[in-house]
Amino acid sequence: MNLADALHRLAPATEITALGTIRGLDTTLIAERGYPLELIPPVPLPRKLNGDLVRTPARLRESVRAAGEALDRVRAEVLVGFGGYVAMPAYLAAWRRGLGIIVHEANVRPGVANRVAARMTTRVFTGAPSVRLRNATAIGTPLRPTITGLDRPALRDKARRCFGLHGDGPVVLVTGGSQGAESINAAVTGAAGAFRAAGVQVLHITGPRHTVDVPLCGPTDPSYVTVAFVKEMRCAYAAADFAICRSGAMTCAELAAVGLPAAYVPLPLRGAEQRLNVEPAVAAGGALLVDDENFNPHWITTALLPVLTDPERISEMSARASTAGAPDADIILAHHVLAAVREQRSIATRSLE
Structure with missing residues (x-):
């Protein structure tokens, strides 16, 4: 949400849709900030060999399908992911569609979704220099002004x-x-x-x-x-x-x-x-x-x-x-997102030619 606010400050016409799940505070906090929310099924990634791990592929397929439908509905050009239950299916759906992908990892130890996504894009950003993630550039964590x-x-x-x-x-x-x-x-x-x-x-x-x-x-x-x-x-x-x-x-x-x-x-x-x-x-x-x-x-x-x-x-x-502290991380990340949008539009224009 802090990134979304920064994008609107830099480019007020930017259309932003949040992907979320019914878990946590997505349905409360996102609505309070005034952004549309698309819900997809959550897919926790088990860390142990158990029944949940066996059921994960089917759950992931369903969530990827739902994420892809949401991306299509809003005509998304770029996906920005921060990890969590919603991230893995969103990354996979965006990658299949050839959308621009941007990853931000706030934690020092990256989660599974962001480790996978870091292999899909070169636009990978972190909250601290000590984060070990492929293609990573440390910019800090986006915060509210x-x-x-x-x-x-x-x-x-x-x-x-x-x-x-x-x-x-x-x-x-x-x-x-x-x-x-x-x-x-x-x-x-x-x-x-x-x-x-x-x-x-x-x-x-x-x-x-x-x-x-x-x-x-x-x-x-x-x-x-x-x-x-x-x-x-x-x-x-x-x-x-x-x-x-x-x-x-x-x-x-x-x-x-x-x-x-x-x-x-x-x-x-x-x-x-x-x-x-x-x-x-x-x-x-x-x-x-x-x-x-x-x-x-x-x-x-x-x-x-x-x-x-x-x-x-x-x-x-x-x-x-x-x-x-890193007080301008929100603006730095927003500039990278807008650059990714411009790149996607340039690719689309060349394909039409």
Whole structure:
């Protein structure tokens, strides 16, 4: 969606259709951004030898057929893929039709779909230089201008008032992603007393499926604010001095763009892939890294609170966190997409001649 917005800024007449599935937030977030959505059957690619693997070829054929029909309906000239359930069938359908294909891989460890697609095209882009992918050029991850242009100090007081936080004192933002994270929620609420004793306010985004039990604040206690979901994360970033979060590619990219230091707790699945995403920020001195199994109230009290209560340390980490940002990745990728469209049209013109 960030790329789509950038394309419309550069070329307002560009027709954009999103391919998605009923899984996740496609049907909600894409509609909110105002783009048409074509749904195709999701095809998870199993990593183990089981019944799902046996059924995958038939599912993939059906999804490729549906993706191809969608591409034909909208008269697509170029397909841009970012990986995920929708990507593999979309890549195959576009390749069969001779459409231009552009690949963007935000994660340090590429997924199966993008590894396959990188052999179909030379237009392959990544969020970080360390991504090993054929034909890859590192440009960063496309973000919204409201994120890349965020002035956290200027918006801080207003953002804190919006969430009911005090204007003074350190604020830690806690988020487990769009759906929340039970282990992060448990560890942070278990340390609620320690946060209050240290004078640290908490803005805790629990996820819409989770509830947490936090003791009520006294009239003079630092605030502990819980919300299920935040649509405008720029406000949460502006209110905070530090974050506790997973290390998905988009989260890492956004925190780098706004210069918000964090304690990253990688999702402990798929060989700890998320751990790779945060290594540049940790190496730069802008982040802490803790495994999910070790993230608990004791770690928060002994390792994190001394950082949160040290303004000079926070300031230094903020400056170092911002060194990993790439604020213009959306525009760079949009230019490549428009160049691919021009190339496709030139090929079509020559074939008619």
